[in-house]
Amino acid sequence: MYMSHRRKNRQFLRLLGLVVGGLLGSIVFAQGVGGGGYSWHDSFALFSPSTLSTIDRTILFHIRLPRIIIAVLVGGGLALGGAALQGMFHNPLVDPYVLGVSSGAALGAVVAMVSGIYFGLFTIPLFAFSGAVCTAFVVFRLGMVAKRIPLETLLLAGVAMGMFLSAFISLGMFLAGEDLHQIVFWTMGGLWGRGWMEVRMVVFPFLIGVPLLFSFTRELNAFLLGEKVAQSLGVDVEKVKKWLLLFVSLLVASCVAVSGVIGFVGLVVPHLLRLLGCEDHRFLLPLSFLVGGVVLLWADTLARTILNPVELPVGIVTSIIGAPFFIYLLRRKKREW
Amino acid sequence: MVKELLSVHHLTFAYSGDCVLQGVDFTLHRGTFLGIVGPNGSGKTTLLHLLARLLPLQEGIICFEGKEIWRYSHTEWAKKVAIVFQEIPTRVSLPCQEVIAMGRFPYLRRFAREGEEDERAVQWAMEMTETWQFAERDFGELSGGEKQRVMIARALAQKPTLLLLDEPTSHLDVLHQLEVMQILRALQREGITIIGIFHDPNVVAQWCQYALFLKGGRVLRFGTTEEVMRKEYLAELLEVEFIEHTHPLSLRPFFTPLELRKRPSRGITVHLICGGGRGIPFVRKFLEAGFSLSVGIVNRFDSDEELAIQLRLPVVSEKPFSPFSEESLHHALHLARKAQWVFIVPTYWGRGNLLNLELARLLLLEGKRVFLLREGFDPRFDYTGGEARKKLAELAHHGAQVLERVEELWEK
Numbered sequence: 155m156y157m158s159h160r161r162k163n164r165q166f167l168r169l170l171g172l173v174v175g176g177l178l179g180s181i182v183f184a185q186g187v188g189g190g191g192y193s194w195h196d197s198f199a200l201f202s203p204s205t206l207s208t209i210d211r212t213i214l215f216h217i218r219l220p221r222i223i224i225a226v227l228v229g230g231g232l233a234l235g236g237a238a239l240q241g242m243f244h245n246p247l248v249d250p251y252v253l254g255v256s257s258g259a260a261l262g263a264v265v266a267m268v269s270g271i272y273f274g275l276f277t278i279p280l281f282a283f284s285g286a287v288c289t290a291f292v293v294f295r296l297g298m299v300a301k302r303i304p305l306e307t308l309l310l311a312g313v314a315m316g317m318f319l320s321a322f323i324s325l326g327m328f329l330a331g332e333d334l335h336q337i338v339f340w341t342m343g344g345l346w347g348r349g350w351m352e353v354r355m356v357v358f359p360f361l362i363g364v365p366l367l368f369s370f371t372r373e374l375n376a377f378l379l380g381e382k383v384a385q386s387l388g389v390d391v392e393k394v395k396k397w398l399l400l401f402v403s404l405l406v407a408s409c410v411a412v413s414g415v416i417g418f419v420g421l422v423v424p425h426l427l428r429l430l431g432c433e434d435h436r437f438l439l440p441l442s443f444l445v446g447g448v449v450l451l452w453a454d455t456l457a458r459t460i461l462n463p464v465e466l467p468v469g470i471v472t473s474i475i476g477a478p479f480f481i482y483l484l485r486r487k488k489r490e491w
Numbered sequence: 492m493v494k495e496l497l498s499v500h501h502l503t504f505a506y507s508g509d510c511v512l513q514g515v516d517f518t519l520h521r522g523t524f525l526g527i528v529g530p531n532g533s534g535k536t537t538l539l540h541l542l543a544r545l546l547p548l549q550e551g552i553i554c555f556e557g558k559e560i561w562r563y564s565h566t567e568w569a570k571k572v573a574i575v576f577q578e579i580p581t582r583v584s585l586p587c588q589e590v591i592a593m594g595r596f597p598y599l600r601r602f603a604r605e606g607e608e609d610e611r612a613v614q615w616a617m618e619m620t621e622t623w624q625f626a627e628r629d630f631g632e633l634s635g636g637e638k639q640r641v642m643i644a645r646a647l648a649q650k651p652t653l654l655l656l657d658e659p660t661s662h663l664d665v666l667h668q669l670e671v672m673q674i675l676r677a678l679q680r681e682g683i684t685i686i687g688i689f690h691d692p693n694v695v696a697q698w699c700q701y702a703l704f705l706k707g708g709r710v711l712r713f714g715t716t717e718e719v720m721r722k723e724y725l726a727e728l729l730e731v732e733f734i735e736h737t738h739p740l741s742l743r744p745f746f747t748p749l750e751l752r753k754r755p756s757r758g759i760t761v762h763l764i765c766g767g768g769r770g771i772p773f774v775r776k777f778l779e780a781g782f783s784l785s786v787g788i789v790n791r792f793d794s795d796e797e798l799a800i801q802l803r804l805p806v807v808s809e810k811p812f813s814p815f816s817e818e819s820l821h822h823a824l825h826l827a828r829k830a831q832w833v834f835i836v837p838t839y840w841g842r843g844n845l846l847n848l849e850l851a852r853l854l855l856l857e858g859k860r861v862f863l864l865r866e867g868f869d870p871r872f873d874y875t876g877g878e879a880r881k882k883l884a885e886l887a888h889h890g891a892q893v894l895e896r897v898e899e900l901w902e903k
Contacts, residue, residue, distance in 0.1 A: 162586075244582070369601055376593055379580045379645070386543055387649070388569030388597035433584050 166437045173444045177226065180448050184222050184455045185214065190462030216349060224348045225454040225468070226447035227356055228409040229419050231363075233446025235402040235409075236420030237427075237438055238367050241374040242398050243305045246428075250406040250420040253399065254312045257319040258289025259410035263340050264326035267333050278340070279355055279411040286407030289315060294399055303395050343414035343469025345454050352412040363405040367439060370398060374435040416469045418476030419450055422483075429483055495554075496521045496653065496684050497542070502551035504537055504708075511537045513708040515551070519701070521652075524675065524685045526695030526716075529705035530729055535688045536657055538705065542686065543574045543655050555653070569597035573646035577658040579638045584631040587641050591616055591626075594648025616647035619681070620674050636667025643674060654678065656687035660694070672698050692729070696720045696744050704728045720744055734801050749802075756781035762830035762854075764788075764847045769838040770795035773897060774802070777834075780901050785830055787823040788815050788847055815846040823850050832860050834897070835886075837867035840879030848882040851891070861891035862900060 186197030199206055199214055206214065235250035262285020265271075266278045293315050297308030327337050373394045376384035385391045406420075423446045424438065432438050450468065453475070457466040495518045502515040511534045519525055529535050540546045542553060544560055553560045555571065563571070573594070583590065594616065595609045617623040620640045625633060630641060639659060646654060656675070660668040676698060679685055689695050695702050695716065702719040704711040706728055712719045722733040725746060732749040760783040763770055770786065771794060777784055787807030789796040799806040807823040809815050827833060833854050840848070855861045863883060873879045887893050894900065 372593075372596055372599065372601075375585075375589075376596055378583050378585070379590070379593065379642075380576075380578070382545060382574075382576060383580065383642075383645075385545055386569065386572075386574045387593060388566040390565050431584070434589060 169437075170440065170444075173441060173448070177444055177448050177451075180451050181222055181226070184225075184451055185218055187455050187459055188213070188218060190459055220350045220353050221345055221348050221454070222451060223353050224345055224356070224412060225451045227353075227360055228345070228413045228416065229423075229450025229453075230443040230447035231356075231360060231405045231409045232416065232420035233423035233442040233449070234364065234367060234439060235406045237424035237435075237442035238370070238374065238398055238402050240424055241435055241438070242377055242395060244377060244380075245305060246425055247421075248305075248309075249417075250402060251415075252309060252312045253290040253293045253403055254315040254319065255286040255290050255403060255406050255410055256415040257316040257323065259283070259286035259407060260323050260341050260415060261285045261289075261319045261326070263414075264323050264330075264337050267336055267340070268326045268330050275351055276355060279352065283407050283411035286410050287403065289319065290399070290403035290407065294396075294403075302392055303399075339467060340414045342467035343416035343472075344457075344465075344467035345413055346458070346465050348412060356408045356412055359404050359408040363401045364443065366401050367398070367405070370394065371435040371439055374398075374439075378433070378435075414467070414469060416450070416472055418472045418480065419446055419453075422476050422480050423449055425480070425483060495519065496556060497686075498552075498554045499542075500552045500554075502538070502541065502548075502553065504534075504541060504546070504549050506537075511708050512541070515705075515708075515710055517703060517710060517713050519684065519686070521684055522679065522682050523701055524679045524699045525687070525701040525703060526699035527686065527688045527703045527705060528692050528695050528728065529711075533705045534708040535705050539574070539655055539657050539686070539688055543572060544568060545574075566597040569649055571651060572653045572655065573649040573651035574655040574657070575639070575642050575646050575659050577661055579635060579642060579662065580630075582631070584629050586627050587622060587630050587633070587644075588613065588617070588626040590630050590641055591622065591644045591648050594645040597649060612648050612650055613644075616644040619647055619677060620644040634667075636663045636670060639663060639667070639671060640674065643671070647678070651683065653684045653686065656685065658688050658690055661690050668694075692720065692725055692733075692746055696746065697738065697741055716743070720746075722746060757783075759783070759832065760785060760830040761832045761834050762787070762827035763834055763836060764851055765795045765836035765838055766790065766793055766844055766847070767839045768794040770836045771798055773834070773836050774798060774804075776897055778802075785826050787826055788819045788844070788850070790843075812843075814843040820846055820850060823847075824853060827854055827859070828857070830859070832862060832900075834900070835861065835863040835867060835883075835891075837864050837869070837872060839872050839874060841874040845875060845879060845882070848879065848886070851886055852882070852889070855886060855889055855891055861886060862894055863887070863891055864894055864897065 182197050182200060185200050186193050186195070188196065196214060199210070203211060203215065232250050236248070239248045239250060239252060240246055259282040262281040262283070263278050265285070266281035271277060293308070293311045294303070296311035296315070297303055299307055323341070327334055330337055373384070373389050376387050376389050381391050424442045427438055427441050427445060432441060450472070453471045454468045457468040457471045460466065498518040500516055502512055503510070504512040515538060527535050527538065537546065541548065548561065555563070560568070592605065592609070592613050595605060595612060598609060599605065617626060620643050622637070622640050622644045625637060630638065633641065639662075643659070660671050663671065672694065675685055675687070687699070699716055701714065702716045703713045704719065704724065711728055712724050722735040725733050733746040734749060736745045736747065737743070738745040757780070761777055762785045763773060763777070765773065765786065766789045770789075774784060774795075785805040786795065786799040788809055789799070789806065790813065791808045791811045796806060796808050805826055807819055807826055809819045827850065833851055835851055851861055863886065868880055868883060870880065
């Protein structure tokens with residue numbers, strides 16, 4: 155009987171290899187895209203940096219490459235967070251921002267911009283990160299009823315908190331004066347001008363959060379059978395929920411801090427993978443991470459070339475493509491999830 | 492080794508002040524099958540959830556293998572006790588063997604892969620439940636009964652000592668119910684202790700060794716099914732009267748609930764003269780049409796008599812296989828006088844029961860309205876050499892009305 159089990163594992167490894175290959179290919183391709191065109195020479199310059207002129211090296215290694223890495227990490231983090239939370243709540247409409255992380259981060263960024271506090275390039279990301287983590291914590295506490303975390307109260311607390319914070323964001327915009335465009339751009343979600351410093355900022359939470367989330371795949375599978383069954387299988391349900399919310403919030407907060415609010419990747423990517431028949435979290439989580447990375451990389455590559463020389467905020471691209479695609483998926487296959 | 496597997500002492504539980512369980516006590520031995528029966532809201536599910544550690548203890552003690560249940564770690568506990576719920580998970584599209592393999596959760600360390608022992612456990616669980624045939628099929632595509640078997644297999648993959656079931660069959664049709672119950676019996680033979688909540692007292696009577704009656708959060712009865720499964724106890728538990736029969740195959744008791752007694756709507760009492768089981772369809776017809784009934788004279792253990800007793804109808808009976816005595820005639824006369832009408836069921840006539848026609852004649856003379864059916868004159872009913880038919884004709888002559896069908900009475 156376990157023949158098929160092993161076969162499935164092999165299938166998964168093959169798929170994983172395919173996606174990793176796709177990711178690497180996308181990175182190499184994206185490396186060659188710039189200035190409204192594609193140059194294969196730029197793509198393959200990755201492998202022979204010594205032949206480049208100084209200016210080319212700066213463009214390729216200090217502008218394009220870190221941005222590509224940020225896109226992959228942010229896309230992966232959002233999709234992984236979405237997959238974990240959707241599984242935990244057994245609800246397809248949950249996105250990684252349920253805890254109000256996005257509005258918290260936005261408010262943090264707005265505070266930094268309006269107050270004029272500045273202590274280096276990482277001021278805004280740091281404020282955004284703090285805002286996101288604090289909001290997640292408050293929503294988490296508000297959503298807790300008698301030491302348990304029911305989905306409904308958590309969602310409502312997240313929505314209420316988001317509205318509350320939005321009012322302050324609007325207030326910030328109103329008072330911002332000439333900083334207004336900066337705030338507006340930030341909330342649209344974009345990756346322009348992100349460099350190695352931002353990569354260094356997110357890499358640490360990723361190194362912790364991603365493997366820890368991967369270690370919860372069996373618990374998440376047990377959640378598929380309902381919380382009561384999971385508990386009877388020996389899963390410490392409430393504790394697992396708290397850990398998952400903590401890791402996802404950290405991961406997503408660090409994504410939002412460097413990229414602003416990018417919608418739909420965290421919602422659509424795991425959903426898409428489920429519809430393609432990947433419901434087992436042992437496979438779903440790694441695939442969500444990789445596919446999320448690929449998707450955001452392509453979206454960002456599109457965003458920075460489609461209206462050359464203007465660069466679009468990538469959040470606009472993901473929403474313009476993501477929302478109709480999501481509706482299409484919903485209409486096509488209503489029975490599941 | 493402690494003799495009892497499970498002991499429950501003074502278990503009391505309340506949801507925000509509403510007492511759901513009050514002082515529940517019982518002990519259970521290894522390898523037994525206990526059925527819990529009780530009306531809705533009696534605390535059955537709460538009890539089971541407390542046993543499964545899905546609810547925290549408030550008052551009382553539950554010991555499993557001599558140790559307080561909350562002193563086991565989460566995974567230790569999941570290796571000993573598994574539970575199957577009434578609700579079947581929806582929106583799960585995994586191959587069944589993956590669902591069943593989830594039962595190995597407590598045995599696997601965080602990053603460990605399934606080993607040979609896990610495979611053996613899953614294999615065994617599939618064999619016990621006969622789920623191997625859809626091992627690779629998508630759980631979401633199975634029928635309700637198949638899904639429930641997969642859920643039982645998932646519980647078995649935990650290799651539990653105690654298996655708890657919360658109404659596992661209530662969403663299933665008869666065939667799948669029987670399949671599930673047969674699986675449970677086989678598991679009990681394997682030495683697994685089973686506690687199940689069942690809606691239907693007959694399921695408990697058929698399949699369980701022990702029964703626990705729960706009502707208003709208290710244990711009403713607890714003991715072997717022979718001791719506890721009695722119609723008077725069931726009536727007390729479920730507030731419905733039951734008729735007890737013997738199950739034709741298992742020879743265990745089998746209970747049929749009686750219809751809730753409706754108030755006779757017509758206000759007319761009919762005295763039935765019947766016997767030989769011929770009265771049964773007429774009793775039903777009269778009751779359904781809203782008449783009150785009295786019956787007599789019938790022989791003891793005649794099926795007409797048994798029916799009348801079970802329906803608690805007033806009845807005058809004579810000793811078995813005995814001709815009717817004058818004493819019985821007096822009793823019957825007394826009883827029938829309270830009725831407005833007398834109805835003579837087309838039945839067999841012999842020397843023993845001819846006195847019933849005498850009864851009818853006396854009542855007719857007293858002015859009672861007496862009815863009989865034309866088919867009652869059929870010579871095949873007459874084992875008195877024509878005497879009964881003669882008497883019937885006499886009755887008709889003296890004013891008893893002859894009907895074609897009993898339903899003609901409904902218009903009167």
